[in-house]
Amino acid sequence: MNTMVDNKINKSTKTQKTVRVLLGIFFIFTGTGHLTFMRTAFLAQVPNWVPMDAKMVVFLSGLVEIFLGASLLFLSKHQTTVGWIVALFLVAVFPGNIAQLVNHNYAFGLNSDLLLWLRLPFQPLLIATVLWGTGAWGEWRHKTKVNHQGHPTMQYYYINK
Numbered sequence: 001m002n003t004m005v006d007n008k009i010n011k012s013t014k015t016q017k018t019v020r021v022l023l024g025i026f027f028i029f030t031g032t033g034h035l036t037f038m039r040t041a042f043l044a045q046v047p048n049w050v051p052m053d054a055k056m057v058v059f060l061s062g063l064v065e066i067f068l069g070a071s072l073l074f075l076s077k078h079q080t081t082v083g084w085i086v087a088l089f090l091v092a093v094f095p096g097n098i099a100q101l102v103n104h105n106y107a108f109g110l111n112s113d114l115l116l117w118l119r120l121p122f123q124p125l126l127i128a129t130v131l132w133g134t135g136a137w138g139e140w141r142h143k144t145k146v147n148h149q150g151h152p153t154m155q156y157y158y159i160n161k
Helices: 003-010 014-035 039-043 054-074 076-102 113-119 122-133 136-148 152-159
Strands: none
Touching (some): 014 054, 122 136
16 A cells, blocks of 8 residues: 555644544543542443443443543554544443433433433534544545445445445
8 A cells, every 4th residue: 555645644634633632631531530520420321231330330431531541642653543442432331321311310410301312412423523533534534435446345345236
């Protein structure tokens, strides 16, 4: 593959770098909150069907968030991979937001079902921000475009569709 093209794809804009740093700080902050001052509020998000002690889920997810935040800040050479991992994490914890609504567990100042409903679209927005800020979305689109222009697997897919 042409490394010049790869370098252009993996090169972040200043805005993307800023977003990635802000996301890293945000994840470290919320991860720390899981372990300390927001622990009770995060307990409200643990679905009752999770087969683990809720306090342990909050503790472990806090550690994961701190790790992901640090990864966003310091693993810039692997930013696209980190982006996909963070996005998958956000997808994995989304049922907690839904459980909070379904079970009417008010926390984080969200003291009505309306506010909990309004919160739900922010998770996909956060996922999109992560994928854009890390360049993961742009890299995937570039690879898909390249594959459509000549990759045998994609040719087979479109011919036999």
